[in-house]
Amino acid sequence: MKDPFLLHIFNPTKNVSPFDVNMAYEAEFDGVIPYSNVTLDEIHALTQDTIFSRGPTGVRRTGIFIGGREFGLAMEMLQRAKAAMVPPFEVSVFVDPSGAITTAAALVACVEAALKKVGHGDLSGKKVHIFGGTGPVGICAGILLDRCGAEAFIASHRGQHVADEVAREYNARFHTRVRGAASGSEEEVAEIVRNSDVLIGSARAGVRVVSHAQLEQARNLKVAADVNAVPPSGIQGVEADDLGRVLNFTPSKALGLGALAIGNVKYKVHYRMFEMMKESERPIYLGYEDAFAVAREYAGRKILGN
Ligand SMILES: NC(=O)c1ccc[n+]([C@@H]2O[C@H](COP(=O)([O-])OP(=O)(O)OC[C@H]3O[C@@H](n4cnc5c(N)ncnc54)[C@H](OP(=O)(O)O)[C@@H]3O)[C@@H](O)[C@H]2O)c1
Known part of the structure; x- marks a missing residue:
């Protein structure tokens, strides 16, 4: 040729x-x-x-x-x-x-659009927690969220010190202000879920990080986005093809974004x-x-x- x-x-x-x-x-x-x-x-x-x-x-x-x-x-x-x-x-x-880059870009762009759709404005000032935040998708999502003015947290199930260490490394390289969070115990996950505007499930394929019961306590939640396409879903109650479906069981009627829709x-x-x-x-x-x-x-x- x-x-x-x-x-x-x-x-x-x-x-x-x-x-x-x-x-x-x-x-x-x-x-x-x-x-x-x-x-x-x-x-x-x-x-x-x-x-x-x-x-x-x-x-x-x-x-x-x-x-x-x-x-x-x-x-x-x-x-x-x-x-x-x-x-x-x-x-x-x-x-x-x-x-990781194309996935994180699609993920953050979908979250931003979903927030706008229901009148919550853009990402600026929103508290966003990323489960599995120390992986390549989570890190890139954290950087993009920070660039959009969100308060971004990368959560690690290995504890606060691991999350902080990864956040420190990438903040130094990319001039961001991403913070770490601990998500190793049910109580830590529940605390995050109760206080977040946006939850992102980006942990290893096939790992569930947030339960239905925890989401029922998510009083500030506006969007729950999950990129794990391998069952079970990373965030229980978010279906793979959800593209802004209202999660009626959440107190604030948050929107769901699923792995296939983001994919x-x-x-x-x-x-x-x-x-x-x-x-x-x-x-x-x-x-x-x-x-x-x-x-x-x-x-x-x-x-x-x-
Ligand atoms: N929808 C799409 O189009 C698309 C495209 C690409 C990737 N994905 C999915 O996106 C997700 C993230 O991808 P990735 O490559 O960044 O993932 P990864 O590197 O395999 O895992 C991300 C993080 O998950 C955490 N993790 C591992 N085991 C865990 C456990 N048992 N409980 C809780 N957390 C655990 C680890 O962080 P800690 O140990 O620090 O907690 C790890 O850094 C995966 O589910 C992948 O399949 C989706």
Whole structure:
């Protein structure tokens, strides 16, 4: 094939995600080439090997995707790749470790739209707790929520010190004010649920973090959003396809957002990022801000009918 669209996947872990490979072919890349166990120090050389072979026009049909499992490492890899470019030998790069960026972008955009839908305004000043907040989805959601002016808490079932440590690390890197919270015992979860405006279930797949009985005490709750698509749901009573359904059993009639509904927006964002790489006349670097901007459009359309 002459002049194919090629996507090189630089992956710091052993297995490149089949999800990412499928998505790249869906977006009609002609060739998707995985690289496993890539270290941060190898990014510079791999990037320069990518950019110099196809000439200044061929680079427009070449892209790099950075995957893996760690949000912080993937963002550092993006910076290393950017620093290795030698214009006009420069290609587009999209970073989405474990789908965390596109998932968090879809999640936060859906929460924002749901709040607006029922007249609660935007995220500014809202107290938002993220269960499983120390994972890649939770960390990215915390950063986006902070950027939107929310009071964001990442909760850890390993205790306050773990949550605080992760919050400290990412606040230093991303200039955010995310706080930690402990969610290791039923009492700690109940206390969070009673005092939160927004609850996010983002713990490991198949783990339930909030019960129906706890939600019945959620007097300030406006939105409960769950991204865990593997039964049982992370937040009991939120169904996978809920897209702003009223949770009648909650005292404040909060809205539910389920994993498949959020996943549908995530899928569109992921696909759009790949399209943007292919369409752009100049090299672009796609991270969480870009994913969030696109997610806001889709979430606004789906939830607010914009
Ligand atoms: N809907 C979608 O489109 C979509 C897309 C991607 C991912 N997801 C889902 O999003 C969620 C988050 O993904 P991720 O990759 O960030 O998850 P992850 O890294 O597997 O887990 C997130 C956090 O869950 C906590 N956790 C682990 N075991 C737990 C337990 N027994 N009880 C309570 N918490 C526990 C851990 O934090 P602590 O130990 O600090 O508590 C961990 O850091 C997952 O459910 C994933 O399947 C959904």
